[in-house]
Amino acid sequence: MEALVVVDAQNEFGPGGQRTVPNHAEALRVIVQRIKEARGDGRAIAFVRHHNVEPDATAFVPGSWGAEFSPGIGPAEGRKDEAEFVKDVIGAFSSTDLEGWLRARGCDSILLVGFYAHMCLSTSAREAYIRNFAVAVDPDGTASRAIHHDLLGDQSAEEVRRTALLHLTSLGVSIASRQSEHGYATLAAES
Numbered sequence: 349m350e351a352l353v354v355v356d357a358q359n360e361f362g363p364g365g366q367r368t369v370p371n372h373a374e375a376l377r378v379i380v381q382r383i384k385e386a387r388g389d390g391r392a393i394a395f396v397r398h399h400n401v402e403p404d405a406t407a408f409v410p411g412s413w414g415a416e417f418s419p420g421i422g423p424a425e426g427r428k429d430e431a432e433f434v435k436d437v438i439g440a441f442s443s444t445d446l447e448g449w450l451r452a453r454g455c456d457s458i459l460l461v462g463f464y465a466h467m468c469l470s471t472s473a474r475e476a477y478i479r480n481f482a483v484a485v486d487p488d489g490t491a492s493r494a495i496h497h498d499l500l501g502d503q504s505a506e507e508v509r510r511t512a513l514l515h516l517t518s519l520g521v522s523i524a525s526r527q528s529e530h531g532y533a534t535l536a537a538e539s
Contacts, residue, residue, distance in 0.1 A: 350459055350482075350484075351457070352392070352393045352459050352461070353472065354394065354421060355440055355472050356397065356468050357395075358414065358418060359414050359416050360407050360408055361463045361464075365407075366406060367493065369464070375461075375463070375489055375490055375491045378461065378486060379418075379421065379462065379489045380421070390429070392429040392453045393427075394431055394449065395421065395422055397435070398435055400415075401436045439474075440471075441475035441479065442475065450481070458483055460485045460486075461485070461486050461489030462490060463490060465485075465490040465491060465492045465512040466511070469490055470516060473485060473519075473521050477519060482522070483516075483522065484521065484522040485522075486524045487509070487513050487525060492505050492512060494508065
């Protein structure tokens with residue numbers, strides 16, 4: 349059974365946040381649609397939230413607006429197959445009981461959406477993969493930021509997102525891509 353795992357769909361990545369991504373509105377729209385689909389199918393949904401617990405943190409501070417889920421995101425009241433997991437590292441499985449929660453619901457595969465594709469989402473995908481979950485990512489439900497390094501150069505936000513997803517496919521992660529106006533299809537990982 350497949351579960352939906354929503355990684356760090358928090359205000360910090362939207363307008364007014366400290367980690368704004370350029371395609372936030374579009375990605376958030378896809379994430380909300382994926383949540384609706386999972387609820388309609390009766391699938392488990394894990395909502396993962398990042399908290400920065402460093403004393404001098406300015407982003408993802410527990411209790412701040414930036415640390416809150418974006419509008420339309422979060423467990424529905426009364427649904428036993430939806431839960432929130434709070435992490436303070438970049439992987440959703442490292443410091444939470446996400447794996448145990450998924451296994452208790454009979455989930456052996458996950459579909460990931462969320463932010464950043466190159467950090468928390470990518471790390472969470474790798475953690476799930478090494479725990480023997482079948483992993484898929486919806487590329488339209490994620491985003492990244494531009495990166496600059498004095499020695500290595502620059503990548504646009506879209507190049508960073510695409511590169512992160514390409515790396516995941518080489519590990520065996522599948523891409524769940526919108527194929528038509530009527531649904532999604534999962535494309536196999538690179539062979």
